[in-house]
Amino acid sequence: MIEDDLLQGGQVLMARQPIFNKNQDVEGYSLMYRSDDGSLPEKFTDEQATSSVILNTYALGSQNGEARQLPCYIKLTESMLLSGSIPSLPKEHFVFELLREDGISKDLVKTAKELKHQGYRFALNHFTGDKGQTVLLDAVHTVKIDIQQHSEAELKQMVTFVRPYHVDILADKVETQEEFRRCIELGFNLFEGYFLCRPVDIKGKTFGSSKALIMELLAELNNPNATVESVEQIVINDPMMAYKILRLVNSAAFSTPKQIESLSHAIALIGMEQVKKWATLFLLSGQSGKPVELTRMMLTRGRMCELLAEMLNYENPINFFIVGLLSQLDAMMDMPMTDLLDQVPLNDDIKEAILTRSNPMGNILHEVATYEQGEWDQLKGLLEKPYYEVAYRHSLQWAQQVLESLQE
Structure with a gap:
C-alpha cells in the first residue's frame, strides 16, 4: 500500500498544523507543503487528485469519536493569485492564505474581492497594522x-483596529499555554502554534490512582515470562479497559474483525506486543483537561516512528512506536519528562531515545518531529523524502481510526 502511494504521490511534501479556538477545539488545519523547487506544487491545480489527498487525510478531524471535515489553510503569494494559478479546490473546504509581500497592488485587492464574492475565503498572513494592508481587510475572512x-501593546492595538471588520483574528506562533491565555485576553479567537505540545510545569504531580492499573499492566507486559493469562488477570480488574480491548479487536484499527470468545482470546488475537501498544494508549486517552488533538498528535508521531522503522527493517518496531507516542507525554501529564520516565516501566534504550534522541530509536524520533514541523531541509535522510510524506499520511489516517475506537 505504501509503495502504491509513493507511485501516486509524486515529490510533494505535506504536513499540517492545527488551528484552535478558545476551547482548544480544532477549527482547521494550516497546510505546510513544498515541492522540490519550493514552488506551489503543480498537483495543487488538479482538483480531483489534490482534493482526494487533502480532504481524506489532511482535512480530516474528529469530535466525540466522529470524523468531520475541517478547512485547510493553503498559502498563496500575490503573483500566484494574479497569474490565475489559484488551485481549483472546493471553496467550502479551503482558506487561501495570502503571504505578505512588499506592497499591495490594486490588482490584488480587486482580484481578492471578486473571488470573495464567488465564495472563496482568504486569510491575510503576517498582518502588522500597516495602513497599506487595510485595503485588504474587506476581502479576507481571517x-x-x-x-x-x-x-503586548502592539498586539492589543492591532486587535482593536481589525475587530470592526468582523474577521477572525488568528494568533500565530503561540508557543506556551501562558501565551495562549494572554492572547485570549487580548481578543484573539483563533490560535496556531506549538503551545499544546508544551507542558505546564506542575511540580510534585504524579500518576493518579486511575492510572495505577495500567502501570501494573505495562510492567507485566515488559516481563519476559508474561502470559496471556497473567495479562488477563490484570485487565479484568478494570471493566473499561477490558471493554476497550474487546472493542478494539473489531475496530477499523484491525484489518479483519473476529468473533471473540473471551478476554484472553482477544488478548491472544491482538498479540502481546500489540497489547503493550494499546495499554500505552489507554494510559494517555481520556486524560482530564487535555484536548483530543494532543492525543491525535501523539498517535500520529508514534505510528510514523513505527512505519519508518519498518521501512528501514529495524527490529522491534513496536518500541519505536512507544518512543514516538511517549515523546510528548510531558505535555499530556504536565510533568517533567525525566520524572515521568522514572514512573514508566520501560527499558533504558527507550528512555534514552526520548530524552536524548541519540540511538536508532532517537534518530527516528528526530526525523518524525522534524517532518511534523515542516523543517524538511533538516531531515537526516534515512529514507528518500517521499517515504516520509507517505508514512505521515498513513499515520494521520491510522490515528483517526484509533481515536474513533477509543472515544465513546
Missing part, C-alpha cells in the same frame, strides 16, 4: 498576526 514579532 487576519493572522505573528505574536512573537510584536509587544
